[in-house]
Amino acid sequence: MNRDTNQTILDGSFGIDYWLYDGSCYGGIPQYVNGALAYCRQRQPWSPSFDYNISSPVISSPSQDRPFQLYNWPTSWRPVSYVNYQEWTSCTSTYECTRSRAGVGSDNPCGDGCEECLERDPDCSSQRCVGGVNSNDHIRRGNLGNLQRGTYSTITHICNPVDSQPRVDITWARDTASIQGIVFVDYNGDGIKNGDDSSYGGARVYLYTPSTAADYTTFDTTDASATNNYSFTDQTPNQSYKISLDVPSGYRVTTTNPNIINNLSGDQTVNFGITPIANAWFQTKDADLFSLGSIISRIPLQCQVDTGCDESLSLIGSGGFPGVPIYNSSTAPNFGYGRVSSLGWMANSGTTVVTQNYAYFAARMPAGGYEVADGAIAYSGYFSSNGTADPRGYKWFKREGDLTLDANFNLNNGKAVLFVNGNVIIKQKITINGGGAATGFFALIASGNINIDPGVTYQAQPAPRNNAQPALEGIFLANGQIKTGTANPSNDSQLYVRGVLAGLQSVALERNLDRAQTSTGNNTTPAEFVEYAPDIILNLPPELLRDNPIWEEVAP
DSSP: OOOOEEEEETTEEEEEEEEEEOSOOOSSSOOOSTTOOOGGGOOOOOOGGGOOEEOSOOOOSTTOOEEEEOOOOOTTEEEEEEEEEOOBOOOOOEEEEEEEOTTOOSOSTTOTTEEEEEEEOOOOTTOOBTTOTTOGGGEEEEEOTTOOTTOEEEEOSOOOOTTSOOEEEEEEEEOOEEEEEEEEEOTTOSSSOOTTOEEOOSOEEEEEEESSSSOEEEEEEEEOOTTSEEEEEEEOTTOOEEEEEEOOTTEEEOSOSSEEEOSOOSOEEOOEEEEEOOOOOEEEESOOEEOSSOOEEEEOHHHHHOTTOOOBSEEOOTTSSOOOEEEOOSSOOEEETSBSOSSOOOEEOOOOOOOOSHHHHHTTOOTTOEEOOSSEEOOTTHHHHSSOOOTTSEEEEEEESOEEEOSOEEOTTOEEEEEEESOEEEOSOEESGGGSOSSOEEEEEESSOEEEOTTOOOBSSOTTSTTOBOSEEEEEEESSEEEOOOOTTSOOOOEEEEEEEEESSEEEOOOOTTTTSOSSTTTSOOSEEEEOOHHHHHTOOGGGSOOSOOOOOOOO
């Protein structure tokens, strides 16, 4: 409703009309007829909290500028415009002759025949600005849309009647705010949109409003546009909201989700980053790879865009070339977002049945080898303290039955060959000279499976970083499976092998650096890394070499 009031604020009086509307109407500034009309008929009660401070001297002329400062209005409303009126018509005084006398002159305002003339207070009740309030020519309009609480604005040429009570009509709109943002593909998973990050269109964003302080039940939805933008407009200030992203399949979120906005104040930006879920993958260096089926190592997109990650299955080694993966399948290998190597070397070829198994090599073991009596070896100096080296420096060990290796074995430049007629569990590291090329050698050949404990992991940093050191060095051959081990359901650490893994039934790659799909573990680090070691191959004892070449005729 309309309220005309004369308030003494600081240093002067000011006539104020308060008009409120909800901002949903169109047509610009309201038209004032006979003082004021409700904008789009959306009248709201006036409240004392809309009072504002007039901080300039009392108006002394009709054309004086009048700065004012808005300082105290409800946060759910904002001033959007004002109307003030120009140049009031003069207010003419009236006179009454209180004593008549014939012949008296006309030297007073009452005229001839009036001896006593009394000036009455002027009646200004019917005064209006020049041209009337309906005349747009005599209405000054101002836009306060950018006005902030506590700042100054100026009304010019305030309509000023003789009683120095000018007239200003303020139009208020119900204040609203927007919640908007972007959905982007966060390649490095840092939660920040960087230059290489691209947009993701079509993701669904939910905006919840609370039915109670903590119970968010009702919501609106919007889809991010093709340019990854979303927006919820016309939200109520000082209200709390929860905004949530429906994470697309195959992605995980890298930013806070859901995001709680307490007491919305002004427009709010909430961005959502998502990154493709990186599956566990493996990588080799300078090493050939043989598979009786296809080859799958889904190299993540994050590795492709990270300059510190080579998205190749086979990296170039010290010899200057990558290895050659060989597979035997009609199904093409799957390297995810990566490639086979920088040179693209790969072969699809049939393979013959492998005859170089446990029985083949055990039959070639020299006489006099050391018999391993215990089912577990927990002494790191076991291979150097037991057995007798042959003239070439090799020690030969054999175990009948299962065996657990439960010590950190570093053979330095020692040479040991271990045969196990059963299954083997490797619970700790086995290295030769700390990972450097030397004259040391180690081979483990089992008739059953070789199971590697998940605690057997890289040293220093994971491969292929420069200062990475292997967890296992040597030649590991099993008639059955070689299992790399897993801490499932927990995340695993990388297994770094320098040498050969040969499982005649299979090599089961079980590790996953991000099993819960909530971290960056798999992004740029392979779960298993196998590096070819030419020094180990060169140090093979003659007993483990095939000394009878097989000649086959090849059709032209």
